Amino acid sequence: MERIAEGEYAVMEVLWDESPLTAAEVAERVPADRGWSLPTVKTMLSRLLAKGALAHAQDGRRYLYRPAIARADYVAEESGRLIDRMFGGRLTPLVAQLAARDRLTPADIEEIEALLKELKS
Amino acid sequence: MERIAEGEYAVMEVLWDESPLTAAEVAERVPADRGWSLPTVKTMLSRLLAKGALAHAQDGRRYLYRPAIARADYVAEESGRLIDRMFGGRLTPLVAQLAARDRLTPADIEEIEALLKELKS
DNA sequence: GGGCAATGATTACAACTGTAATCAATAAGG
DNA sequence: CCTTATTGATTACAGTTGTAATCATTGCCC
Numbered sequence: 001m002e003r004i005a006e007g008e009y010a011v012m013e014v015l016w017d018e019s020p021l022t023a024a025e026v027a028e029r030v031p032a033d034r035g036w037s038l039p040t041v042k043t044m045l046s047r048l049l050a051k052g053a054l055a056h057a058q059d060g061r062r063y064l065y066r067p068a069i070a071r072a073d074y075v076a077e078e079s080g081r082l083i084d085r086m087f088g089g090r091l092t093p094l095v096a097q098l099a100a101r102d103r104l105t106p107a108d109i110e111e112i113e114a115l116l117k118e119l120k121s
Numbered sequence: 122m123e124r125i126a127e128g129e130y131a132v133m134e135v136l137w138d139e140s141p142l143t144a145a146e147v148a149e150r151v152p153a154d155r156g157w158s159l160p161t162v163k164t165m166l167s168r169l170l171a172k173g174a175l176a177h178a179q180d181g182r183r184y185l186y187r188p189a190i191a192r193a194d195y196v197a198e199e200s201g202r203l204i205d206r207m208f209g210g211r212l213t214p215l216v217a218q219l220a221a222r223d224r225l226t227p228a229d230i231e232e233i234e235a236l237l238k239e240l241k242s
Numbered sequence: 243g244g245g246c247a248a249t250g251a252t253t254a255c256a257a258c259t260g261t262a263a264t265c266a267a268t269a270a271g272g
Numbered sequence: 273c274c275t276t277a278t279t280g281a282t283t284a285c286a287g288t289t290g291t292a293a294t295c296a297t298t299g300c301c302c
Contacts (some may be wrong), residue, residue: 005259009206023279040261042280047259061268062279075207076222079215082203083224085130086196091219092232094200098212099240101197103204109237111213116230119220126289144249161291163250168289182298183249 001069001077002051010034011044012053016071020057020064122190122198123172131155132165133174137192141178141185 004012014029015021021029027041036044045065048054056063087093095112098104125133135150136142142150148162166186169175177184208214216233219225 003258007260036260037262038279039263043260043262046281072218072221076218076224079203079207079218080222080224082200083219086200091216091225091229092236095212095216095233096236097193097197097200098204099236100193101201103201104212104240106241108212109240112216113234113237115213115217115220116234119225119230120227124288128290157290158292159249160293164290164292167251 001053001074004048004051004053004074007034008044008048008051008053011041011048012067012071012074015054015065015067019066021066022059022062022064026065122174122195125169125172125174125195128155129165129169129172129174132162132169133188133192133195136175136186136188140187142187143180143183143185147186 010030011026014026018029023042023045024038026045027036027038030036030041045054045056049056049065053067053069054065055068056065083089083091083094087097095104131151132147135147139150144163144166145159147166148157148159151157151162166175166177170177170186174188174190175186176189177186204210204212204215208218216225
């Protein structure tokens with residue numbers, strides 16, 4: 001599974017959220033702040049197809065696109081990569097890091113504690 | 122602060138670990154599996170200087186390089202970026218994700234619980 | 243002191259990325 | 273039917289990245 005670039009990821013998000021879609025439908029759903037033209041979206045779709053991240057099925061004279069990789073798999077790989085690179089593969093330093101930067105609210109803390117308790121049982 | 126590329130990051134790691142260093146010393150310390158030649162390392166150093174991620178001080182006819190940005194700042198920015206992109210800015214889904222992928226050992230869970238308890242006090 | 247080794251600077255070049263324009267085929271509407 | 277709007281495919285082009293080679297300068301060893 002080849003690496004998905006930042007811009008391409010925006011397209012994947014659209015299709016993970018709803019699929020299958022035509023190229024035009026994907027273009028409609030890409031966040032407006034990207035400011036992409038339809039040709040740009042089509043380029044992304046082609047590259048994602050080439051990378052094997054998407055699959056397409058003929059539908060009349062156009063294609064319907066759908067993800068070929070699961071969002072969860074991709075997310076797991078990417079977050080694993082970052083944690084390996086920056087935190088030696090351990091999650092605790094990440095949590096500590098975020099906490100130190102005030103990226104953790106008390107509500108977050110409660111939530112994670114509940115989750116961990118769940119995991120232990 | 123411009124974006125630091127993956128390869129450049131390996132150079133930053135070396136200098137975050139020990140600095141200041143000459144170009145040759147950095148080259149020695151870069152992980153061997155990169156297989157980089159000295160010229161390659163020098164290119165990285167130049168680009169990092171241009172990006173403002175490194176600073177250098179003349180030392181005779183060569184330079185001593187040192188980081189110009191703190192590792193903690195960089196790590197915070199990158200991990201924040203990933204969490205924003207993939208988890209809507211929330212850490213809990215990341216923890217859940219990792220747990221689901223068996224990337225959390227019981228020891229990790231204990232450790233994080235201890236950390237969270239600490240945070241609440 | 244003259245050639246060599248070290249060092250930074252400049253240049254190179256292909257792959258990937260962001261961002262399209264253009265082309266070719268074709269279905270749909272008048 | 274003929275034109276036009278859709279749609280995928282091909283091509284484009286600049287910026288970034290990975291990976292260097294080459295060049296120019298300059299201390300240092302013999």
